[in-house]
Amino acid sequence: MQRVRSSRRALRMLALAALGIGLLVSGCGPQYVLLHPKGPVGLSELHLMEFAAIAMAVIILVVFVLFGIAVVRFRDYPGNPNPYTPHWHSHKWLETLWFIIPAVILAVIAVPTVNVTYALAKLPPTKDPVVINVTSLNWKWLFEYPNQKVATVNYLYIPVGKPVLFHLTADSPMNTFWVPSLGGMEYTMPGRVLPLWLEASKPGVYWGHSGQFSGIDFEKMFFHVHAVTESKFTAWTHRLRSSAPPMTLAAYHQLLRFNTVGSESYSSFPASTWPSVSHGFTLSGGMYLLKSNNPNPTAQH
Amino acid sequence: MPAFLLYLVHTLFPPDTRQPTELGADFMILVTGIGIVFILTRYQKWRWLWREWLTTVDHKRIAIMYLIAAIAMLFRGGVDALMLRTNLALPNVRPIGALEYNEVFTTHGTIMIFFMAMPFIFALFNAVIPLQIGSRDVAFPRLNAMSYWLFAFGAILFNISFVIGGSPNAGWTGYPPLTEVAFNPGPGESYYFLSLLIAGIGTTITGINFLVTIIRMRAPGMTLMRMPMFVWSVLTTSALIIFAFPPLTVALALSLLDRTFGSSFFTLGHGGMPMMYVNLFWLFGHPEVYIVILPAFGIFSEVVPTFSKKRLFGYTTMVISLVSIMFLAYGTWVHHFFTMGAGPTVNAFFGLSTMLIAIPTGVKIFNWIFTMWGGRIRITVAMLYQMAFIPTFVVGGATGIMLSVVPADYQLHNSYWVVAHFHNVLIGGTVFGLLSGLYYWWPKMFGFILNERQGKVAFWLFVIGFWVTFLPQYLLGLEGMTRRMYTYPFGFGWHELNLISTLGAFIMGAGFLALVYNIVWSLRYGERDLTGDPWNGRTLEWSLPSPAPEYNFARIPVVHGVDEFWAMKESGDTLANHLRPQDVKTLELPKNTGMPFMLGLSFFVGGFGMTFLWWPIAIFGGLGVVACLLYAAFDYNDKKHLPADVIRHTERSWGRLQA
Numbered sequence: 001m002q003r004v005r006s007s008r009r010a011l012r013m014l015a016l017a018a019l020g021i022g023l024l025v026s027g028c029g030p031q032y033v034l035l036h037p038k039g040p041v042g043l044s045e046l047h048l049m050e051f052a053a054i055a056m057a058v059i060i061l062v063v064f065v066l067f068g069i070a071v072v073r074f075r076d077y078p079g080n081p082n083p084y085t086p087h088w089h090s091h092k093w094l095e096t097l098w099f100i101i102p103a104v105i106l107a108v109i110a111v112p113t114v115n116v117t118y119a120l121a122k123l124p125p126t127k128d129p130v131v132i133n134v135t136s137l138n139w140k141w142l143f144e145y146p147n148q149k150v151a152t153v154n155y156l157y158i159p160v161g162k163p164v165l166f167h168l169t170a171d172s173p174m175n176t177f178w179v180p181s182l183g184g185m186e187y188t189m190p191g192r193v194l195p196l197w198l199e200a201s202k203p204g205v206y207w208g209h210s211g212q213f214s215g216i217d218f219e220k221m222f223f224h225v226h227a228v229t230e231s232k233f234t235a236w237t238h239r240l241r242s243s244a245p246p247m248t249l250a251a252y253h254q255l256l257r258f259n260t261v262g263s264e265s266y267s268s269f270p271a272s273t274w275p276s277v278s279h280g281f282t283l284s285g286g287m288y289l290l291k292s293n294n295p296n297p298t299a300q301h
Numbered sequence: 302m303p304a305f306l307l308y309l310v311h312t313l314f315p316p317d318t319r320q321p322t323e324l325g326a327d328f329m330i331l332v333t334g335i336g337i338v339f340i341l342t343r344y345q346k347w348r349w350l351w352r353e354w355l356t357t358v359d360h361k362r363i364a365i366m367y368l369i370a371a372i373a374m375l376f377r378g379g380v381d382a383l384m385l386r387t388n389l390a391l392p393n394v395r396p397i398g399a400l401e402y403n404e405v406f407t408t409h410g411t412i413m414i415f416f417m418a419m420p421f422i423f424a425l426f427n428a429v430i431p432l433q434i435g436s437r438d439v440a441f442p443r444l445n446a447m448s449y450w451l452f453a454f455g456a457i458l459f460n461i462s463f464v465i466g467g468s469p470n471a472g473w474t475g476y477p478p479l480t481e482v483a484f485n486p487g488p489g490e491s492y493y494f495l496s497l498l499i500a501g502i503g504t505t506i507t508g509i510n511f512l513v514t515i516i517r518m519r520a521p522g523m524t525l526m527r528m529p530m531f532v533w534s535v536l537t538t539s540a541l542i543i544f545a546f547p548p549l550t551v552a553l554a555l556s557l558l559d560r561t562f563g564s565s566f567f568t569l570g571h572g573g574m575p576m577m578y579v580n581l582f583w584l585f586g587h588p589e590v591y592i593v594i595l596p597a598f599g600i601f602s603e604v605v606p607t608f609s610k611k612r613l614f615g616y617t618t619m620v621i622s623l624v625s626i627m628f629l630a631y632g633t634w635v636h637h638f639f640t641m642g643a644g645p646t647v648n649a650f651f652g653l654s655t656m657l658i659a660i661p662t663g664v665k666i667f668n669w670i671f672t673m674w675g676g677r678i679r680i681t682v683a684m685l686y687q688m689a690f691i692p693t694f695v696v697g698g699a700t701g702i703m704l705s706v707v708p709a710d711y712q713l714h715n716s717y718w719v720v721a722h723f724h725n726v727l728i729g730g731t732v733f734g735l736l737s738g739l740y741y742w743w744p745k746m747f748g749f750i751l752n753e754r755q756g757k758v759a760f761w762l763f764v765i766g767f768w769v770t771f772l773p774q775y776l777l778g779l780e781g782m783t784r785r786m787y788t789y790p791f792g793f794g795w796h797e798l799n800l801i802s803t804l805g806a807f808i809m810g811a812g813f814l815a816l817v818y819n820i821v822w823s824l825r826y827g828e829r830d831l832t833g834d835p836w837n838g839r840t841l842e843w844s845l846p847s848p849a850p851e852y853n854f855a856r857i858p859v860v861h862g863v864d865e866f867w868a869m870k871e872s873g874d875t876l877a878n879h880l881r882p883q884d885v886k887t888l889e890l891p892k893n894t895g896m897p898f899m900l901g902l903s904f905f906v907g908g909f910g911m912t913f914l915w916w917p918i919a920i921f922g923g924l925g926v927v928a929c930l931l932y933a934a935f936d937y938n939d940k941k942h943l944p945a946d947v948i949r950h951t952e953r954s955w956g957r958l959q960a
């Protein structure tokens with residue numbers, strides 16, 4: 001009797017769980033940005049994530065089923081008809097199997113993991129990328145286009161269908177540069193320049209945010225990526241070059257202040273704002289320069 | 302003089318410690334402090350407190366002090382968590398501002414790992430290990446007390462930062478450059494470095510102490526392969542501690558030098574490198590997560606056989622997997638920063654090594670299930686936590702595997718997915734394990750049983766609260782929400798899931814209250830444990846009365862196999878019914894000493910002085926440390942004798958002595 005009741009209870013729990021998961025998954029609207037990538041990098045990362053999730057679902061299922069059976073069958077109640085084997089404590093083949101099951105499942109994940117890791121570390125060979133130098137500042141993003149010679153703050157334009165190579169550094173504590181709709185993140189670190197490539201395959205405006213906590217106004221480090229057609233992109237750079245003000249060193253120093261700003265555009269930028277050697281200690285040390293005229297960070301709130 | 306006082310007030314209580322929550326905390330601390338002093342004075346308990354507790358070197362009492370500290374810190378960390386979740390319940394609604402939020406998530410993480418999980422596992426180490434291996438104490442009882450007081454004063458130093466001077470606010474990982482003076486001028490980060498350094502010394506000593514205890518102090522006949530599985534887990538944990546804490550100590554000490562003396566190990570000038578800190582931190586940090594999970598594995602390996610009335614399945618493979626986890630744990634740390642540009646080869650290597658460590662973990666899960674298979678499962682609170690642990694931990698491990706898939710981690714790193722993953726394994730694994738162990742060994746520690754009905758209420762609140770809190774956080778990760786934001790704008794679709802998550806956090810809070818009620822109620826009305834073996838246990842600690850006498854074993858047992866006490870019971874030959882008066886000898890036991898307490902206090906004074914760069918105070922504390930160590934080195938009067946008659950009397954009163 002008890003047995004029947006407990007298995008019925010288990011069934012009810014299962015039904016509830018299924019309902020809950022169904023509800024949650026049906027909510028997979030466009031706000032689930034990781035599930036709706038807008039470029040090839042994000043797409044291959046999503047495919048891998050889904051593949052790993054399925055493999056993991058297999059092992060979760062195996063464990064849940066075995067565990068469920070054990071709990072239902074071997075409860076301690078009078079007259080339990082199932083065998084009681086208090087001295088059964090090892091089984092060579094079963095125990096070997098415990099090693100083999102996870103090993104096989106992990107091997108299945110491991111192969112594509114390695115492949116995609118190497119694949120994403122290289123730019124696609126045939127196309128020449130747009131290069132954007134990214135500097136995270138307290139608490140804003142500076143984007144410099146070394147070939148187009150323009151610069152922006154807190155927003156950027158990229159052409160659709162063309163890989164964009166981001167060079168990432170920081171003149172501030174660390175952040176990560178992340179546009180979830182396009183693909184994964186990478187750190188911006190003072191004193192180092194790290195590469196990351198992304199590509200948008202659909203026009204649109206995608207938001208980005210810093211992933212690494214960097215101080216009091218970290219939360220406000222949102223920026224917007226405008227993915228537009230190549231001709232619109234060129235027109236945009238022309239417009240900036242002709243109508244936006246140039247960025248002077250003084251203007252850059254203004255950006256180094258500990259504060260937040262809106263979007264800004266510049267028709268040029270001083271070369272010295274970007275480290276000339278990566279993996280070295282070439283930064284001007286700007287992040288330490290303005291200690292005296294920074295407002296006290298604790299007074300900011 | 303007033304100028305000096307003004308300076309003092311301004312330094313100790315800068316504006317950011319004068320906000321409602323801080324003032325509330327000040328008030329609470331004041332009231333509690335006065336209350337404690339009043340009660341101790343009123344009932345003339347000062348001398349008792351000093352003699353029986355503050356100077357004790359008895360592992361069983363040290364265990365109780367660790368446990369009290371851990372539960373207090375669970376409360377503090379839990380209140381922090383509720384403050385964080387309240388702030389995130391609704392978009393753009395923020396009861397506490399960014400500055401305070403940053404302090405609170407930093408103290409939450411630091412406290413939960415270093416001042417809740419660590420003392421909690423040490424409480425169980427101390428309460429159980431000597432009893433399980435048939436020993437009278439740990440190898441170095443005085444060092445054991447030193448460990449405790451270094452931990453305790455480190456914890457106090459960390460906790461006072463909230464009301465005196467301002468808390469650290471750069472996350473529990475404390476990455477430079479954010480911890481540098483240029484970006485973090487207050488005393489907070491110095492508090493963080495110093496308190497973790499002090500507590501870290503204590504932890505390292507504990508690791509050494511238990512490693513030696515287990516290797517050297519086992520009862521005759523207890524070969525390594527006859528040790529209870531909890532002992533194996535503590536052995537491997539101790540080894541992990543000994544090699545994992547030095548990198549942390551180095552990272553913290555060098556950061557402290559950068560802050561206080563302007564050196565540049567991790568700062569940009571003069572060739573310093575922030576990423577070096579990140580490496581050192583995780584070289585500690587990854588083994589640390591196994592330091593807190595392996596004891597939980599050990600606990601379950603005791604609880605499952607006891608409540609399934611069946612021997613542990615796959616003893617040998619359990620040992621193999623513990624030992625391989627121990628080694629592999631040092632080889633995966635880079636998975637915490639795949640996105641710091643190490644290149645595909647390094648990332649692929651560490652992705653694979655991370656997957657590798659999941660294999661022995663999986664083996665353990667299957668072995669627990671097959672321990673239950675063919676058993677007779679009794680659903681007690683301790684067993685319930687284990688039954689919640691298996692499904693929960695499997696999900697947490699699976700989401701961890703997804704993080705070890707390097708390209709997926711590029712998307713998931715620093716998102717709420719990671720937050721959900723590590724709470725899933727830390728709460729579903731470590732906390733469920735510790736609570737299971739708490740209910741299981743509570744009678745042995747205190748001599749009475751925690752009420753099971755109330756325990757089940759607390760259990761369900763915890764488990765349901767846990768899932769309601771953290772399942773939505775996985776989805777928030779997929780929605781691109783990054784961690785450590787103190788608030789978020791409307792329009793990202795994040796608000797519903799955040800609200801649900803906050804709700805769950807309060808359910809867990811209710812679970813904590815139920816747990817405390819359970820303890821307080823049982824303190825008064827709980828069923829006494831008169832047999833010493835309330836659960837029909839299998840290992841030696843259950844062969845002793847509850848709580849065990851100061852000397853543990855009147856006569857050291859001889860061990861013939863795994864589950865020695867079970868075998869004794871099966872053959873009807875328990876220790877209790879064949880101890881003869883002439884078997885009882887006069888024993889030499891370690892003597893109480895105030896030195897460890899004074900040592901901890903000296904470290905505290907020195908640390909406080911260094912935090913505020915008040916050098917005379919720092920030097921005074923340092924001299925205190927030296928004085929205590931000198932005293933300890935030359936104090937040869939550290940043993941006392943316990944006469945055989947006293948022991949006979951005690952044993953007889955338990956009915957454990959033949960006429």
Ligand code: HEM
Binds near residue numbers: 656658713726731
């Ligand atoms: C199957 C086993 C596990 C795997 C494969 C795994 C994998 C990972 C990975 C790859 C990360 C880094 C994620 C990132 O930051 O991007 C991570 C983070 C973390 N894991 Fe696990 N993990 C496992 C088990 C555990 C256990 C048992 C614990 C602790 C009890 C744990 C605690 C943590 C913590 C605390 C963090 C993040 C810390 C932080 O960034 O603040 N993990 N895990």
Ligand SMILES: [Cu+2]
Binds near residue numbers: 590
């Ligand atoms: Cu790790």
